[in-house]
Amino acid sequence: MDELLEQFLIEGRELVLQGQADLIILLGDPGNAGAIDSAFRAIHTLKGSVGIFDMAPAERVLHAAETLLESARKAPAGISPGDVPRLVASLDQVDRWIDAMEASGSLGSGADAIAARLLDQQAETSPRAEALDPDPCSPDWAITLADREAAALANATGALVAFRYAPDSDAFFRGDDPLALIATVPGLIALAVLPAHGAWPDLATIDPFSCGMVIEGVAAAPLAALQPIFRLVPDQVAFHALEARGAPVREHSAPSSGATFLRVDAARLDALADGVGELAVAANAFSDIAHRAERIDPALALVIRAAQGDLDRAVGVVHRAVSAVRLVPLGPALARLPRLVREIAVNLGKQVAFTLSGDQIEVDKQIADGLFEPLLHLVRNALDHGIEAPETRAASGKSSEGALSLRISREGDDVLVTLADDGAGIDPTRIKALAVTRGLIDAEAAAQLADGAALRLIFAPGFSTAAQISDVSGRGVGMDAVQSAVDRLRGRIDIESQVGLGTSFRLRLPANALTTRLLVIDVGRDRYAVPFDQIAETARVEAERLVPLGTGIACVLRDRTVPVLSLAELLGGEESGLDPARLLVTRASGEPVALRVDHFSHRIDAMVRAPTGLLAGVPSIAGTALLGDGGILLVLNLPELVA
Amino acid sequence: MSIEVSGTVISIVGHAAVEDAEPLLAALHEDSSRTVDLHQAVRLHTALVRLLLALRPRIVGVPTDPFFATYLLPLLDRDRGSA
Incomplete structure (x- = not known):
């Protein structure tokens, strides 16, 4: 992607977010001069950035918004309350256009018409949106929802709109993706996805193509910003204004959603991960406490267990979030590998085609940092002992160029790293003989050893000796160094080898390693x-x-x-x-x-x-x-x- | 096709569309104790989210989609094991 555009996608979204945060303040406090100034600056800067790209309709919409805010700066009463929802809608549209720029590099057809409609609305002075009073006769669903989401509502400020979206059961057939629609709701502070008929169907009866759900949520956004989102399903959605129960509006309290990037020192993340690990361990103590309480007061034990369950789930959520932050793609850690393969191969007089796949897979930083060394050792070993010299290969009917591939993939919580060559393979009989010679096992044990287990002997300390140390894979450390490095990462190595056809080493490592x-x-x-x-x-x-x-x-x-x-x-x-x-x-x-x-x-x-x-x-x-x-x-x- | 089954793990890869709901359900039919791995998922169609909510398989990983991570994952966690 064009670097300029990439930068714009980040900054543009931040400016939209800032503008929306200011507008939310203005909804509750139209005379807040600080918020008017801040919104004006955000929209002004955004208009400048938009101008660089082929986004003329967005520029027109932002220009109108800027003009409106400019006059509000001069008005003693601040902004007219009816104007704020339209500004919110304008910024939302610009946000959608930024998404479109990312997806397709253009605003798409119809952008001119959308801009014209927004400009028409802005030209009108009277408020368009239906007024929603937070009335005492709330519908049942809104009461239940307000109870359920009390915690989220307690911290919310400004205007809140509750919505209930019950898609038709054949919504999927019509091509609707209801949650994708919800994902575009601005200022979403609470969300629940409920079965349409009291309980979810079970495995035996569930129809994968029936929608059968109700989506309820609360948005810290004006109704006018919500209505356009549901414009295609007006009969399936209901809105209700809620009163924010929380603290008074603070200046510049930005909504929590949205993409803001931080560069964080890795050491701080490590400290955070440490803290989460200890939290998890501390939470474990409850299990013991509940156990002891059971003998004294079973009812109390039950309460403790329930509290422990909640705590465990909360710790689990935090643990996953922290683990996700620590995930880094393997690519950068392995970036030197292709060059090193070429260099080693030249040193050994071998011809090798090296392929690397799956290096975009993300693993814990600790794993990414610890993987290079053992992997390089295995690569050296494969180039030295696995892949044969070009003339040997040619004589046995193989292509004179050997193939070495490194494949990385995810399997559940594990990451699999497979290094495969099409070289000479490892002969278990020879390995057993060497192990006996080197005193690792006796001849009787060797005779009983299965071929697969015999291959593992190459990882035994003392197996690699001076006799086979060459310039490249020797250096005084044997394959046991690989084994211990993989052990340190709490991983496992498996070897598969066929004489004459090649060898593959498969490393199975935990993708998240914090303990x-x-x-x-x-x-x-x-x-x-x-x-x-x-x-x-x-x-x-x-x-x-x-x-x-x-x-x-x-x-x-x-x-x-x-x-x-x-x-x-x-x-x-x-x-x-x-x-x-x-x-x-x-x-x-x-x-x-x-x-x-x-x-x-x-x-x-x-x-x-x-x-x-x-x-x-x-x-x-x-x-x-x-x-x-x-x-x-x-x-x-x-x-x-x-x- | 965004559903990959390997042993006890069902991986959802990339953008999962509505038509991926059926293979996901089939994989859970075969073995309802399978783990659903979302590490490589980007975004899930509502139909798949519904199956996860209704059938509550063990879930590992978080899709790239921030909406999923912020709003849907807590629902899947809250629901897990409470029935």
Whole structure:
């Protein structure tokens, strides 16, 4: 899209919004000079912007509005109350024209006629709109609606119009989209979509093409702005003026709808997400409270549970909203990938066609930030070990140019990232043989291993060794780095490979990641949590297998001697020496180190807050996690602790 | 066609028109416990919104349409589980 137009779409809508906000103030207070000035400025600026584009009818309508406001500025009584609804209608029309510019680049046919009609109305001095009194004999639907939407009405100011739109049951057949119509209602502050006959039909009886609904709502807009929207369905709609119960009109209280863009520091969003996570955890505490109350007072427990349900839903809404704000398209994070593929391929003397699709899919910022590294590793691996040299490919009847594709797609709450090559594939027999040679498994276990499981061995720590480290995919870290990076993102990798045909790696990652998976452990009388991504494995061994070695203690795990440290002692306590011993294996500088703990408790998903205050200076503390019962767990940073 | 079914997930993609109501209903008929994924949806025709309101499948994601996110999603949330 033309950059100028793009800018106009944003600014134009903001100006419309500003103008409408001022007009709403003027409806209640026609003499408000500040609002008249502000509306005049907004409309004047808008007229200038509109002039740049092929929008002559809009320019005429805005010019008339500007003239009217100009004379109102000079009049001691301000604006004539009858003029405001027509100004609102004019701005609404300009807003629709801005939409049309976005959709088709033009105002569409009929714009001249619409402009002429608006100008005719503006030329008249007497109010046209039917006057609606907020009378005491409200229709039943309006009373019910006012009760239902009391909360929304309490905060509203100015003129309010309630509407009830009951589309015919064959509305869909006629091509109507009733909610699309509602979406154009200005200043909508409450909306309900109700079944037409008391209850919604069930799965067995529902007719997908029958409309059968009633749409009720309240708009902080004059009737004159609403009537044109429903002009094609006048027999299906009813209006009723409502009294705003809220505070007096404040100057420049802008309606909440409309597109205003903010640039926000990512750190603030993180803080907001943190807060929401803690809110969710705090809300969890109610579940426990309700449980306890049940024994004392079942009726009270019921009330608590109902309140908990409401709270949970509200937290859910906020959580989704915050998650949505944190979503970013993957594109920018992967922008360097095509260039890197070309460079690596040239280095390796290979010919590769790389395709990338689905990079417009949005994921949590954390995932977008964390995905590049493991993906680059997989790409290097595919170019190095997957795709064969051009002459090898030609000899086996393949095109000399290899194909590498990266496809990203959404599946429910997950994002799937599939990297597929049409290279040599991975031979499970060879992988098993290598794993045995490298001491990862013994020959008997290898023989029993299914092919699919054998492929996973390439992610085992220690599988990639110097023998296969080449310039490109080596660098001292094996595919286990990919595995741990994906684990950190709480994802999963699957491999499919056919010898001679190619390999595909499928990463399944959560699209929204705001919590960390923790293992809760007991040490002495204390509880701690350890991030799962720092745990290589857990083991339970007889205490007699812990043998003194030099100045310390060691244990043989998987045919490898691993130093054993007491977590209790590291934390300044005393080792309880339980038998069998529970060991938590982590890695310090790439080497496994086992930590002796008393118990492994349970797993939790929780927000980990960066340590603050006194804890901030302790590198072995990764942060704190809030529990459902309100308790706080210290989250240990194992590599720092054993370093 | 804006309805894509994959296992237990029904994805609504892009602008869903009135004719997408039937495949959505069919997918829920097959398995009413399926989740409806709106992450890739832009806008939903009233007919689809009605099915979601009436049948209350589990919903994930928010369509691009700000009207949906602001006004319709809360209705789907409020209704969920209250019957």
